[in-house]
Amino acid sequence: MGNKTLAIIKPDAVGDKNTGKIIDMILEAGFIINAMKMIHLTKSSAQGFYAVHRERAFFNELVDYMTSGPCVPIALERDNAVEEFRKLIGATDPAKAAEGTIRKLFAKNIQFNAVHGSDSDENAVKEISHFFSNDELINIK
Numbered sequence: 001m002g003n004k005t006l007a008i009i010k011p012d013a014v015g016d017k018n019t020g021k022i023i024d025m026i027l028e029a030g031f032i033i034n035a036m037k038m039i040h041l042t043k044s045s046a047q048g049f050y051a052v053h054r055e056r057a058f059f060n061e062l063v064d065y066m067t068s069g070p071c072v073p074i075a076l077e078r079d080n081a082v083e084e085f086r087k088l089i090g091a092t093d094p095a096k097a098a099e100g101t102i103r104k105l106f107a108k109n110i111q112f113n114a115v116h117g118s119d120s121d122e123n124a125v126k127e128i129s130h131f132f133s134n135d136e137l138i139n140i141k
């Protein structure tokens with residue numbers, strides 16, 4: 001299992017002043033931050049990041065949402081990072097997310113769902129490189 005994943009604290013959660021609470025939950029769950037920044041995504045960057053969803057009915061709405069304000073991408077490390085992070089955030093739809101998960105606590109609905117987490121080791125590597133160059137990533141030994 002890979003040990004890297006990409007999280008994004010999405011614009012709704014940043015706007016709701018939940019950034020600190022979410023980072024605290026991530027650290028308490030045993031993840032190590034390799035890199036982090038606050039960035040206001042451009043339309044073309046958001047379209048590129050979510051290119052796999054370009055045929056979906058919600059694609060334009062998703063791009064509008066992700067460009068609506070600053071977000072906080074975070075490159076994370078821990079054992080089995082992708083699966084463990086998706087467990088921590090809960091289901092895409094907060095109505096279906098387990099109690100105590102980040103989305104259960106902070107998401108508004110299936111669209112404005114507070115956080116992103118990579119869905120595979122392969123995508124984690126691609127998504128981390130969307131936001132961070134190699135020399136921005138802390139290499140923990």
Ligand code: ADP
Nearest residue numbers: 058061062091092110111112113115116117119
């Ligand atoms: P996840 O973020 O859990 O991996 P997806 O990759 O399926 O979920 O979707 C990407 C993002 O698109 C979701 O996190 C959410 O913000 C948005 N989204 C997903 N499904 C819908 C939907 N049915 N309507 C509106 N937005 C959606």
Ligand code: MG
Nearest residue numbers: 116117118119
């Ligand atoms: Mg996804």
